[in-house]
Structures are given as C-alpha cells and as structure tokens.
Amino acid sequence: MGQKKDLTGSEKSKIVRYLAEGCSSLKIAKLLKRDHRTIKRFIQNSQQGRKKRVEKPRRKITAHELRKVKRAAAKMPLATSLAIFQSCNITGVPKSTRCAILRDMAKVRKAERQPPLNKTHKLKRQDWAKKYLKNDFSKVLWTDEMRVSLDGPDGWARGWIGKGQRAPVPLRRQQGGGGVLVWAGIIKDELVGPFRVEDGVKLNSQSYCQFLEDTFFKQWYRKKSASFKKNMIFMQDNAPSHASKYSTAWLARKGIKEEKLMTWPPCSPDLNPIENLWSIIKCEIYKEGKQYTSLNSVWEAVVAAARNVDGEQIKTLTESMDGRLLSVLAKKGGYIGR
Numbered sequence: 163m164g165q166k167k168d169l170t171g172s173e174k175s176k177i178v179r180y181l182a183e184g185c186s187s188l189k190i191a192k193l194l195k196r197d198h199r200t201i202k203r204f205i206q207n208s209q210q211g212r213k214k215r216v217e218k219p220r221r222k223i224t225a226h227e228l229r230k231v232k233r234a235a236a237k238m239p240l241a242t243s244l245a246i247f248q249s250c251n252i253t254g255v256p257k258s259t260r261c262a263i264l265r266d267m268a269k270v271r272k273a274e275r276q277p278p279l280n281k282t283h284k285l286k287r288q289d290w291a292k293k294y295l296k297n298d299f300s301k302v303l304w305t306d307e308m309r310v311s312l313d314g315p316d317g318w319a320r321g322w323i324g325k326g327q328r329a330p331v332p333l334r335r336q337q338g339g340g341g342v343l344v345w346a347g348i349i350k351d352e353l354v355g356p357f358r359v360e361d362g363v364k365l366n367s368q369s370y371c372q373f374l375e376d377t378f379f380k381q382w383y384r385k386k387s388a389s390f391k392k393n394m395i396f397m398q399d400n401a402p403s404h405a406s407k408y409s410t411a412w413l414a415r416k417g418i419k420e421e422k423l424m425t426w427p428p429c430s431p432d433l434n435p436i437e438n439l440w441s442i443i444k445c446e447i448y449k450e451g452k453q454y455t456s457l458n459s460v461w462e463a464v465v466a467a468a469r470n471v472d473g474e475q476i477k478t479l480t481e482s483m484d485g486r487l488l489s490v491l492a493k494k495g496g497y498i499g500r
Contacts, residue, residue: 169196169204171481175298177204178484182295208488223263227252232324235268240321240451268322283429284495290427291487299483302395302424303349304436307365310460311341314448321450342461345373348436349394350480351473354382358461365401367408379416391417397424399434432497433486435479442475443467 169177173194180190187205191198223231230250238246243260247253255263264270279287343365346355357377363369383391396418398404413423431437446467447460454460489498 169200171477174204174481174484175300177201178488179296181205205488208485208492223252223255228263231263232267235264235322236324236327238321238450239323239327242321242449245450246322264322268324270322277429279429279496283427286427287430287433287490287495290425290430290433291490293425295487297395299480300350301393302397302480302483303347303354304397304434304480305345305347305354306399306434306436306440307359307401308344308346308440308443309341310344310444310447310464312454312457312460314444314451314453340457342457342464344461344464345377346436346439346468347378348439348476348480351477353439353468353471353476354378356464356468357381361457365403367403367406367412370403371409371412395422395424397426397434399426399431400428432499433490435482435486438479439471439476442471446470 173196176194177190180193185193187201188198191201194201227250231246231252234246234249235241238249241249243257243264246264247255247260340361342361343359343363344356345359346353346357348354355377357373359365359373363373365373386394396413403409410419410423413419427433443464447463454463486498490496
C-alpha cells in the first residue's frame with residue numbers, strides 16, 4: 163500500500179473517532195486504506211503538539227536593503243515585519259529571516275500571558291475532551307462575543323520599533339470613547355454574522371435571548387432545513403448571560419437542549435476556534451496601530467474584515483478541533499495554545 167497525499171480533514175476526524183473506539187493505528191490504516199506510517203505520524207504529531215522551529219541560515223540581503231528596512235521601521239512604528247519589508251519592495255524573505263534581521267535594529271512587545279488553570283479546571287477540560295472525542299465537529303456551531311474599541315485593546319497593539327525610538331503616543335479620549343459588542347458564529351466553512359449588539363445594551367439573560375431571536379434565529383437559523391436543525395449542536399461559553407437558567411430554558415424552547423447544547427469547560431478560550439477568527443479580524447482592523455473616530459466606523463471595519471475571511475480559513479479553524487482535543491488530553495488539561 164503506497165503513501166498518498168496528506169490526510170484530509172474527514173480522514174483526520176475518522177482517525178480520532180477510531181482511536182476513541184480503541185482501534186489500533188494499524189487497524190485504522192486498513193479501514194482508511196492509507197499507509198500505516200501516515201496514520202502513526204498524524205497521531206504522534208497531534209499528541210506532541212507543535213515542534214520547535216529549527217533555525218535555518220538567513221537569506222542575505224544587501225547593506226542598501228538593510229538601510230531601507232531600518233528607515234521603514236522608523237517610519238512605520240508597530241507595523242508587522244511583512245509590512246515593513248513590503249514597503250521596501252523586498253520580497254521572498256521568510257518570516258523567520260525578517261524577524262531575525264529586525265531584532266538587530268528594533269524590538270517587539272511580548273504577548274499577554276494566560277491566567278493559570280487550577281486542578282479542577284484541568285480535570286473538567288479533560289472530561290470535556292473525552293466526552294466529545296467521537297463528535298462530528300462539522301455539525302457544531304461555535305459562537306462567542308467580541309468587544310472592539312476605537313483604539314484597540316489596552317496593551318495589545320504590537321509591532322517593530324527602531325532602537326532608540328519611542329513608541330507613538332496613541333490618541334487619548336476622555337471617558338475612553340466606548341466600544342462595540344459583536345456576536346458571531348462559525349460552522350464547518352460558514353460564518354454566521356457578525357451581528358452588532360445595540361449600543362448601550364448590557365447583555366443579561368433576557369437581552370441575550372432577545373438578541374439571539376432578532377439576529378441569529380430570524381436572520382440565519384430559520385432559513386436552514388429541518389435536517390440541519392436536527393443535527394446542529396450549539397456551542398456557547400459559560401458567561402453568566404449564556405449559562406443562566408433563563409437562557410438555558412429559552413434555548414430549550416427553541417429546540418436547543420440536551421445533546422444539542424454543548425457543555426463547556428471553564429477557562430477554555432483556547433478550545434474555541436472562533437477565538438482565532440477574532441484574532442484574524444482584530445489584526446486586520448488594528449494593523450499598524452490604526453484608531454477610529456466613531457463606533458460606526460469601527461463596526462464597518464469589523465464587517466469588512468469579516469467579509470475577507472474566506473470559507474477555507476473558517477474550515478481550517480473548525481477542522482482543528484480533533485487536534486485540540488488530543489492536545490488537551492496529552493497536556494492533562496493544560497493550555498494548548500491557539
């Protein structure tokens with residue numbers, strides 16, 4: 163049996179389900195008619211997580227190009243390495259090389275740390291992973307809210323700054339300028355929304371359910387077939403407005419109850435693929451330290467960024483769930499990264 167191309171998302175899902183049923187890697191290879199080495203490699207990579215990057219020789223750039231990069235970094239504070247090199251018309255340089263070159267002349271902020279997980283959190287995350295190991299995640303609707311402000315999250319903006327230079331001072335506003343609360347969902351390769359929560363509305367149980375009625379149910383869910391509604395699983399996190407008795411009973415009246423409403427472990431944003439979608443959108447709307455002058459303008463930017471996210475990107479996120487479950491089990495409930 164010869165080796166074929168990389169495993170498809172469907173094949174990866176089947177491997178996870180077969181493993182949960184106690185099948186050996188050899189039996190799985192026979193069932194899928196794939197090379198045994200291919201199956202073993204997928205299982206090992208899923209359990210080991212991402213491998214450490216191997217340092218490769220830098221691609222050499224000229225002294226003239228280096229001066230151009232240094233000037234661009236000075237003129238474009240908080241820009242990404244790709245944006246800096248593109249502004250200099252320097253192409254074909256991999257990210258690792260760009261960053262290695264910029265480290266000699268600039269610096270970048272560190273990402274914020276995640277809060278620690280206690281023993282109970284880890285046990286619940288492991289229980290959740292075991293419960294859904296056999297699940298078909300193409301039928302799960304992953305949902306969440308995101309708040310966007312006029313200036314971006316505090317301390318979030320990051321980018322390269324030339325050594326000896328000061329970071330640009332952002333526009334300061336009295337009372338902060340407010341923000342927009344956005345709700346969206348992803349399922350298979352489809353984006354649901356985004357929908358905007360009315361300004362000034364605080365999401366409690368009643369307002370959350372009314373919001374879902376006016377947006378998700380009326381504008382999207384009602385158009386779906388009966389078979390789709392029968393198989394769809396609704397995922398939401400444990401925010402008070404989501405997990406309250408009122409919201410749970412209201413969703414049950416809509417037919418979303420028991421196995422159709424996914425249970426969710428505490429402190430687990432890393433397990434929700436829509437968090438990666440929020441990162442994609444925020445990177446786009448706040449690139450190069452961009453700020454906005456009105457709530458409508460930042461909302462329009464969110465809508466435009468969401469439209470640029472294609473089905474393949476969404477499919478990559480939703481198909482990552484099998485690997486996430488294996489990783490959280492391998493790490494005994496610890497964070498898996500996103």
